[in-house]
Amino acid sequence: MDLHLLIDNLTNPALLFFFLGLLAVQVKSDLCIPENSSKFISLYLLLSIGFKGGQELAHSEFNIEILWALLFGIFLALLVPVYTYFILRRKFTVENAGAIAAAYGSVSAVTFVTTISFLELEQIPFSGHMVAVMALMEAPSIMIGLSLMTLFKKNKKKDGVPMKKVLHHALTNGSVLIILGSLVIGLLASEAQAEGIKPFTTDIFKGFLAVFLLDMGITSGRKLSDFIKKGWFALIFAIIIPVINGSAVAVLSGLVTESAGNRLLFAILAASASYIAVPAAMKIAAPKANPGLYIPMALAITFPFNITLGMPLYLCIINLS
Numbered sequence: 001m002d003l004h005l006l007i008d009n010l011t012n013p014a015l016l017f018f019f020l021g022l023l024a025v026q027v028k029s030d031l032c033i034p035e036n037s038s039k040f041i042s043l044y045l046l047l048s049i050g051f052k053g054g055q056e057l058a059h060s061e062f063n064i065e066i067l068w069a070l071l072f073g074i075f076l077a078l079l080v081p082v083y084t085y086f087i088l089r090r091k092f093t094v095e096n097a098g099a100i101a102a103a104y105g106s107v108s109a110v111t112f113v114t115t116i117s118f119l120e121l122e123q124i125p126f127s128g129h130m131v132a133v134m135a136l137m138e139a140p141s142i143m144i145g146l147s148l149m150t151l152f153k154k155n156k157k158k159d160g161v162p163m164k165k166v167l168h169h170a171l172t173n174g175s176v177l178i179i180l181g182s183l184v185i186g187l188l189a190s191e192a193q194a195e196g197i198k199p200f201t202t203d204i205f206k207g208f209l210a211v212f213l214l215d216m217g218i219t220s221g222r223k224l225s226d227f228i229k230k231g232w233f234a235l236i237f238a239i240i241i242p243v244i245n246g247s248a249v250a251v252l253s254g255l256v257t258e259s260a261g262n263r264l265l266f267a268i269l270a271a272s273a274s275y276i277a278v279p280a281a282m283k284i285a286a287p288k289a290n291p292g293l294y295i296p297m298a299l300a301i302t303f304p305f306n307i308t309l310g311m312p313l314y315l316c317i318i319n320l321s
Helices: 004-009 015-028 033-060 062-088 094-105 109-121 129-136 138-152 165-172 174-188 191-196 198-203 205-228 233-256 262-272 277-284 293-318
Strands: none
Touching: 015 109, 015 205, 015 293, 033 109, 033 129, 033 174, 033 198, 033 205, 062 094, 062 109, 062 129, 062 138, 062 165, 062 233, 062 262, 062 293, 094 233, 094 277, 094 293, 109 205, 109 293, 129 138, 129 262, 138 277, 191 198, 191 277, 198 205, 198 293, 205 233, 205 293, 233 262, 262 293, 277 293
């Protein structure tokens, strides 16, 4: 692994704010970000990245590479939940295995945004259509996870939530809707119109990302200790599976695109796990699934790993392949 990339990543101010949040929990500080402010910042980050992605798409000619990228993203969102489900069933119930599999098949928008910040820091170009790829990977994994629960649960009474309702929730989930809506708005806006709101969509982006990662550090720190008590299998899974997914896709994405930036984004999408869209969907569709398992796995283990060691590791694999 290139030590320069690792050091640049670990000394990134936004990432250091994440560690500050973890430290605040360990020293029992009363530091916290108000819930409403945290929600606003998360919506802002998704809005900003979606709008900028739409602008990039507006300046790009739709071609076969974009089509293959979209199909490859959907394929990953369908494949990962299936194979991880059968690994998880060795230790977990049908509901918990399905929920965790759905989380790891889906994506973390915040990890994606942090990776974009990393690419900009390293001055590595990437394409705007990758935002659309990310948005399209949310819903399929949720549907696969719930389908696996339905298929393998022993008690198949018709008391579950209709798939139509689950699908509707997956597609209208706030994080999915804001990223897709912003993408379309960015696509429709002219260059002059986009320039008018650039101070909001671009100039303050890294500052808000730093505050958001501070909040994520506080949240992760609070969940980490309780999660570790649940056993080693979940902890090992939350690190090994992202490494396998990210490393494999870092190589395989070369069949879809030659861009190192796009390949890294594909790798991080495959390696990340959802802790926003999936928990929201599972709360409605699979209330028996334990959020004390899949949320800490995604947020307290996989997320920090990907934004510290994962990004430089996957980029190193891409540069060597």
